Amino acid sequence: MVVATEDDLVRRAIDQASRRGIAVVTLVSDLPGSARQHFVGIDNVAAGRTAASLLGRFCPEGRIGVVAGSLALRDHRERYEGFIAVMSAEFPGHEIVGPLEGFDDDALTERAVGGLFEQPGLTGIYNLGAGTAGLIAALERRQVSGRVRVVAHELTGATRAGLQNGSIDVVIDQNPDGEIAAAIATARAAAMGHDGERAAPPIEIGLFLRDNLR
Template sequence: MDETRRRATVHDVAREAGVSLATVDRVLNGRPGVRSETAEKVAEAIKALDFRRDLSASLLARARDLGVSFLIPDNRNEFMLRLIDAIERRASQSKGERLRIDTQRVHAFDPAALATALGALDPKSCDCAVVVATEDDVVRRAIDQAHRRGIAVVTLVSDLPGSARRHFVGIDNHAAGRTAASLLGRFVRPGPIGIIAGSLSLADHHQRREGFEAVLKSEFAGHEIVGPFEGFDDDARTEAAAAELLSRPLAGIYNLGAGNDGLIRALESSGQAGKVRVVAHELTAATRKGLASGAIDVVIDQNPDGEIAAALAIARSLALGQDDGRLLAPIEIGLYLRDNLPKG
């Protein structure tokens, strides 16, 4: 109740540590020219006073805004477009928050291109890079080097463990697959269920499939899995895969990749729309249409807006040297039926 004690400032820290303001500043901002012994004293004073740098003052004082660069794959994936949208919404919203957001499209599935883009970032203007990582050692090394140059790196959507990335922002794809199985298992009576993936060499798709098969086998025995077929996140090829599946009796379909326009076409032209239970991924124009018509029953979504917001919050923390990622709520898996669609 009696919150009379004001928050500690750098002045208090200097006094407590018995050093000058300049030295505290050097420690706080990682500038050179401080003996480790002295730095230790400052660190102790900071802990003793529970000092936390004032965000408002800090952002005000730094001449330039906080620079965050997003490196997003340039394929025409519906989901990537939603990510870009989310970034732009936040960018326009954050004019007053001393954030300078910068988006670059990088050639998709091209580790060398991503590494080059990372290397081209200038630490003078970029405090934090948010990247959709590709599994490759070239990328891993580029992240490590960016980190050494003073650019904090955060992975988005797909992670890259073993690199110097400071955080990962994204959903648990294994859980997403389990959830799909849990729903389809309850929706349909025992029978064949088809799986369509984008590409089985993508880490997230692989994880979804694993989770799906694990739950279906352990909890809904009697359901037979057909596939997975690969649709390569492409409408035409997904349509072909779905048509192939639908040529035989089928109780349900789980499309864990993109290409949902094709899936819906296959469902409609086979006359099975609304009869076969369907779970798909990502809220897009295509899946919204499918939900509305009844062709798709449930959409599993990873909430790009939430991911971007989380990435920016982390970027801010990292730039100010307070790595408090644990405080951040994890990205939750969104489930949408026709009845709880957000207006977006």
């Protein structure tokens, strides 16, 4: 199983493994164009489209900032592509700022989010990567809970706290436990020669608000 940035060196390593008879399953972020057997993860374009539908509907017209971890990650790029597609087609009255890269680091993400507040008329933020503790710190410092709508990814301790205190409005979750179980089952089937019988379906996208936290 491989979780990696989209890079020619990684592709070549996967291709070499495949030639040696090693089945490779990509997890979370796909590497199309490589010899990987299967991808296990959510439809990241759909996740980005979902974020756009939420922010486009519930933010007053203005600026919406986008913070990515790294655009070298295909899952982050696909989320951004889905987001932009819906915003431009359905909510043209909003201006998109970014994407700024926080490299999934709390301090860098806090700095990136702080930069967004230099833009007048900021009404929403889409954090499509990690670094969520930095996002929350920047929001709390400016006391904008309830005035700037925020969509983030992955139900973690930090995003759970953000939902509970109102810093984050919606979390888009990819069910990591389900992903790992599906990846193990897919890899086991491939190792046993049942590769064609076990193409993992996309993992369902979960949406969490403060009201439905489990």
